[in-house]
Amino acid sequence: MREANDPGAHGADDAPGALDGITRRTLAHYERNARQFFAGTIDHDVSQNIGALLAAIEAPAPFTLLDLGCGPGRDLKTFSTLGHRAVGLDGSAEFVAMARAYSGCEVWHQDFLHLDLPPDSFDGVFANASLFHVPSAALPEVLAALHGALKPGGVLFSSNPRGHNEEGWNGPRYGSYYDYPTWERHLAVAGFVPLHHYYRPEGLPREQQPWLASLWRKPNVNQRTERSNHPA
Numbered sequence: 507m508r509e510a511n512d513p514g515a516h517g518a519d520d521a522p523g524a525l526d527g528i529t530r531r532t533l534a535h536y537e538r539n540a541r542q543f544f545a546g547t548i549d550h551d552v553s554q555n556i557g558a559l560l561a562a563i564e565a566p567a568p569f570t571l572l573d574l575g576c577g578p579g580r581d582l583k584t585f586s587t588l589g590h591r592a593v594g595l596d597g598s599a600e601f602v603a604m605a606r607a608y609s610g611c612e613v614w615h616q617d618f619l620h621l622d623l624p625p626d627s628f629d630g631v632f633a634n635a636s637l638f639h640v641p642s643a644a645l646p647e648v649l650a651a652l653h654g655a656l657k658p659g660g661v662l663f664s665s666n667p668r669g670h671n672e673e674g675w676n677g678p679r680y681g682s683y684y685d686y687p688t689w690e691r692h693l694a695v696a697g698f699v700p701l702h703h704y705y706r707p708e709g710l711p712r713e714q715q716p717w718l719a720s721l722w723r724k725p726n727v728n729q730r731t732e733r734s735n736h737p738a
């Protein structure tokens with residue numbers, strides 16, 4: 507593991523080809539293990555995270571949501587059952603097919619490092635256990651793409667395994683593991699305002715809570731104007 511980049515810093519593996527190689531290897535792991543992953547995670551209870559995202563959105567329901575790194579579609583199905591318009595996105599072709607079949611939702615086959623998203627389109631982005639796979643050198647661009655895809659006032663949810671700002675290979679998958687202050691700096695650079703964060707699973711001592719969940723708003727136009735009118 508090497509130290510994860512602070513916002514704005516550049517590391518040794520920043521060459522675009524190197525980053526693509528990292529994501530290809532990680533995705534190949536999911537592709538090979540798609541069926542086992544589905545069986546092992548279909549019953550995971552992430553209702554706390556889904557509830558946190560939906561509660562933070564201020565627009566009138568139903569919402570248009572992007573499930574970023576949707577895997578085989580467990581949460582897409584929940585969003586859709588709740589009456590929202592949910593679109594999935596994943597880099598594994600196997601997961602894309604499974605998520606379409608399981609949820610009946612539209613699912614886009616895209617790599618986080620080459621996102622092509624419609625601007626100002628989503629009330630919420632749900633990134634459950636997915637953004638930690640982005641190497642820190644690529645994170646600013648990915649967060650900027652998500653910011654651009656959210657409607658003004660829209661909300662980004664992320665849940666990631668936390669750490670001490672290190673990144674590297676964890677077996678066949680690459681991961682970046684941030685503490686909250688560093689994660690907040692990355693989100694702030696991308697233009698997000700913090701709403702709140704919590705650690706999971708619920709109700710355990712902190713050392714038994716490996717997951718950091720956090721919610722972020724893309725300021726709406728009025729908020730941006732109000733801020734820029736304030737004297738420094």
Ligand SMILES: C[S@@+](CC[C@H](N)C(=O)[O-])C[C@H]1O[C@@H](n2cnc3c(N)ncnc32)[C@H](O)[C@@H]1O
Pocket residue numbers: 529532533536547574575576577578580595596597598601616617618619633634635636639
């Ligand atoms: C730990 S799984 C989480 C899946 C699902 N969100 C859940 O909570 O069960 C990470 C997901 O991110 C996807 N992923 C990882 N790296 C990616 C990349 N570079 N581009 C697109 N998807 C990626 C994987 O295919 C996988 O579906």
